[in-house]
Amino acid sequence: MSAPEPELPDDGDAGAWRQAARRALEDGARRLAEAFDREEDVDRLLARRAKTVDRIVVSAWTRGFAGAPGLALVATGGYGRGELFPYSDVDLLVLAEAESQRDQREAIERWFALLWDIGLAPGHAVRSVAQCAEAARADVTVATSILEARPLVGDSAALTRLLVAMRAPDLWPAESFLEAKRAEWRGRHARFNDTAYNLEPNIKDGPGGLRDIHALGWLAKRLFGVRGLEDLVPLGVLGADEFRVLDTHRRALSRLRYGLHLVSGRREERLLFDYQKILASRLGLHDEHSENLAVEQMMQGFFRSAALVTRLGDRLLQRFDESLRETEAPVGIDADFVRIGQSLALRDAALLQRRPITILRLFRVWQRYPELATLHSATARALGESLECIDDAFRASEEVRALFLGLVRDRHAVPTLERMARLGVLGRYLPAFGRVTGRMQYDLFHAYTVDEHTLAVLRNIEGFSRPESIERFALGHELWQQLRKPELLVLAGLFHDIAKGRGGDHSELGEADARAFCEAHGLSSSDTDLVAWLVRQHLIMSTTAQRKDISDPDVVAAFAREVGERERLDYLYLLTVADIAGTSPKLWNTWKDRLMADLHAATRFALRRGLAQRAHIAERVAEVREAARSRLLDEGLDEAAIDALWADFPDDSFLRYRPEQIAWQAHGIVEAGRGGLPVVLVRPHARAGALEVFVYSPDRDGLFASAAATLDRLGLSIVDARIVTSLGGMTLDTFQVLETDAAFEGMAAPQRAAAVARTLRESLRVPGPGRPPARRALPRRLRHFRVPVQIEFSETGGRTQLTLVCNDRSGLLAQVAAILHAHRIRVHDARIATFGERVEDFFELSDAGNRPLGAAQCAALDAALRECVELA
Incomplete structure (x- = not known):
């Protein structure tokens, strides 16, 4: 049981009161810091801090305005919610009509000066009810702040008049309020590059931070007239599980923010490198090994919280929007899916639980309709609730594996994988990816977490296919068009860093993961070897180009022998470029472009000159033959005629030409006949x-x-x-x-x-x-x-x-x-x-x-x- 807080004198000795108030604040801060280190519930710490400030502010008010008519003191913002972090603003509103403001002007100024003097540094405003309504009408942030209003002392009728005024029909109707807060949300996220994955993130205002949760609460109050998010559960607007997730991660983020204030000694909202290690230690985390430092564990927890808050926030914003709009008639897509406006929806959301393979079918349908921007909120909620269905049995299903491979082979593979990652599906289907979700590397080289970097690499890979990429990746666009199977590069990009944080060489561990995945999903041994080799060697081209003299023929020859063949060289070049450009926006430049292109050209020349090794020849020949045969049979050619012709074709022809080229050649020869x-x-x-x-x-x-x-x-x-x-x-x-x-x-x-x-x-x-x-x-x-x-x-x-x-x-x-x-x-x-x-x-x-x-x-x-x- 904590000791009682020191009493504040109620006599006329101002000096004694100041000393007692300062001591109360200092003692309170010390006790709360000790309680934090004892891992006391963060909500209790926030409430205790607010209660301490309440006592001092009310005492100061009583000393200054005892008996003064027409004045009321109101807590707003976070303080109004009853939440105060160690160095948070203490937002106060003095409600006073115009006459009282004139009469009490000097007293109010002295009173605020007193609060500054004892170390509270309040944010403050002095307004009448009419002025509050006018300011709120002009600025949605003012309206939002008043939503959190909590009376402290004084004329309680004034607060009642304010709340009545704020409910005026023309003062931020629900639709306008939602649109304004959504614009504010987007603008705030844009200031942080639309990602929570900055390595010095803002816990309060960044994407997935506490401000997102607060914004959802404000919208709940304005749109549904409830006290907070928990009251949306009985209304069916928010699932009980969704509220539990949001509340759990609100607490996790609050604890981080509380600790950050303590270690920085000021109102700091950014998890700067200066404080990360100190805070991780204060939270009781310990280094496991060189690739899983305490600071990295702490940051991974933050990034995972931010990702879940972002995911649920997007879902709720859409649900709020749908609640205010007329429901559009569903348009059928197939037996299970419909489109509602610009959203994809399930006819029966429970289908995800009954037939879990529908989880992947959902993304397959989405690939066919890329113009659909979102999932309908009911479908998104059902998807979130069905994630636990993605278990070992699900992952072992041949039908599921074939469907996942189909997603990867589609031309919209990368946007699909990104959606799956954002919605939590990819981390469930590939548990290794789930383990690197939110994982950072504590250095200044890697600007993103492992999962966000991986998605950036995949976006770069997809970018090679577009003509507009020529300006940035001239050779990349050219090589992309020659790839035998672009999906193999996508898989290599997905797995190249998937083993980071485990201890040991992540390239070797990732190679094993990639090989196991490819074998389980039925890829040929040659394709499996290529993907596994790319993951194992994904750093070799970068290190050779940047650390060795590539004008030295011996260096190029050694690299060429390691690469072995032109196909591997092209895939490796594209993966290397995508990896470098996806590590940090500042890393890819014309010098590195030229360096990688020069090494590619020198190695290509060495391989064409005679250093090339031919691996899996029989398998590749058979694969091309079968693909070409399938085309020719579809075109009506007789199988016996195909076999007779191909008996004369050397293996080199099946290695040098693509299946559609072989089919084109064979069809033309058969049609012409020997006499032609x-x-x-x-x-x-x-x-x-x-x-x-x-x-x-x-x-x-x-x-x-x-x-x-x-x-x-x-x-x-x-x-x-x-x-x-x-x-x-x-x-x-x-x-x-x-x-x-x-x-x-x-x-x-x-x-x-x-x-x-x-x-x-x-x-x-x-x-x-x-x-x-x-x-x-x-x-x-x-x-x-x-x-x-x-x-x-x-x-x-x-x-x-x-x-x-x-x-x-x-x-x-x-x-x-x-x-x-x-x-x-x-x-x-x-x-x-x-x-x-x-x-x-x-x-x-x-x-x-x-x-x-x-x-x-x-x-x-x-x-x-x-x-x-x-x-x-």
């Missing part, structure tokens, strides 16, 4: 002004040179080529070409494709390479970007590999092909690619007798190629 050789297929490419060309013909010397020369004469620039020879000696060659002149101007894309196919087919029917291509100078726009010429020869597998790096220009490949043919050199394979102004070509060559090139041949070829490519 050569088969030339041409179709518009996804890239504007581009065409894809496929040539199927008996291979012969000069065929490659003839195709390249013909495309050049047609005014088409070859920007990519893939040369493959079938087991039976047929070409399976593709070219991606861009129009460089007006030869096809005015023709629709299908007409252009048909004209190119016709001309190329006729040209290839004529033996020999045809007319030599024209020699062209380097275009003016490329003269500022001179690429040093690199020509190298090496022997591998009984063939000679030629590496050619130089500036791109129209007709270059046609000229190179003509030179090779003129030197009686056979082209067995080629990997042709253009990267901006830079061409990287790799050829597998032999002499006419299928032997590696001799030294004299290499020297002659080197001279001829240099004369060609160095032409200014």
Whole structure:
């Protein structure tokens, strides 16, 4: 039992009263701090502080205004609620009509000065009832403050008149009050970047802070005429479980705020780094290990509270809004879902409990209707109440796993995962994600909590798909379009930091989590290995680029050997860029953009030159074959005909081409028949002004040179080529070409494709390479970007590999092909690619007798190629 508080003298000795009042405040503060450290209930501490201040304020009033008519003292704001933190404002309103204000002006000023003198620092106003109503009408914050009004001493009739005046129909009607408080809510959140996940958050005013809970209480009072949120439960507006969650986290936030005032020694609402460790210690938390410090445990508790308050706050705001509007007629979506205005709703909210898989079906439907901005409040409430249904049995369901994987594979995967995270579903479905929800790292490098950083990384990944991302992620947008399975990058982004805070290497632990997830969800071993490898190595590209000399060939070679193949390189580059840009808004800049792009280019070159490792070849071949077969069967082709054709296709064709390309090629070959050789297929490419060309013909010397020369004469620039020879000696060659002149101007894309196919087919029917291509100078726009010429020869597998790096220009490949043919050199394979102004070509060559090139041949070829490519 606490000792009684010191008495305040009621005689006329002002000095003695001041001393006693100061001592009462100091003793009260000390006792409350001791009670805080004993973990006394925070609501009791707040009420005791308010009661101490009540006693002193009323005593001071009695000394100054005993017997003065027409005056009333009212507590407003948090003090009016009976809640006072150690250094909170003591908000006071002196109610006095105009005449009393004039008569008592000097006395009121002396009285407030007295309160300042003893250390109370009150926030104060002196108004008549009419002035209060006028101020409230002009400023919703004044109206809100008066909602908390609590009489302290004086003319009680004045307070009654004030409350009556505040209920005037034209003074903030419910709809206007809701709209004003919602605008205030949004503005306040915007000041904190719309996230509670700042690492020095504001406990009171930030998103998910105490002010959000207070705002919900004010709305409850104004809209429903109740005393507080708890009174909404019997009305059915707020669920008992929802109130318990809000109240639990109000207490948690209040305890943090109370402790923050104590350790800072002032009215501080921000959890600054200066106070975080001290406060964590005062709360009795201890470091578990280097990745779970006491301060990180405390902050995780805050962020989780803020997230739940935000989630429930959004839900209640919507419910308040719906209560004031005419209910719109539901529009059916399917047997279980409807749309109500711009909200998605369940026909029967209890379905989530009866058939828990509906939880994921809800997000699948939402993906199909992305224009629906929210869940209807009844559905959102039911979803919150059904989260416990996401248990081990739910997660083990094959149907559930297939549905979750479908969500990830959808083009709206990232917004969906973000919604699932905000609504608590993702943390339940992936318990490892739930454990990093709200987890911070106590440093200045990571600007967000782990879960918020993960969502930022996913948003960056999604951003690569949009053309407007070119300005910030030029290479990222280009590489995204080439990904075999974008969902694998999404999964890597989701898991890359999921093991932080456990102790040990989070990359290794996260790799194990990612592998277990992929295997459980039926991903192929190659896809599983790729995701797991990305999670394990998600830091390697960043550390290599920023800590090592990437101009050193040995550094690049070592990195290339670790990466192993081009596909991994592209995925890793995109994950690295998304990760850096998602760590802090200040981290991604043009220097890092250039650094990562340079390492990607150098590694890509090393891999294309011969360092690439081929993993899971058989599995990838089988996967592409099955996907292409499915397309062809849908198009009506006979399975026996497909198998007969593909018996001649080498594995390389299934590795180099996508399933839809294989299907396109196969369909064209089967339709043309053996008598229709050569088969030339041409179709518009996804890239504007581009065409894809496929040539199927008996291979012969000069065929490659003839195709390249013909495309050049047609005014088409070859920007990519893939040369493959079938087991039976047929070409399976593709070219991606861009129009460089007006030869096809005015023709629709299908007409252009048909004209190119016709001309190329006729040209290839004529033996020999045809007319030599024209020699062209380097275009003016490329003269500022001179690429040093690199020509190298090496022997591998009984063939000679030629590496050619130089500036791109129209007709270059046609000229190179003509030179090779003129030197009686056979082209067995080629990997042709253009990267901006830079061409990287790799050829597998032999002499006419299928032997590696001799030294004299290499020297002659080197001279001829240099004369060609160095032409200014």
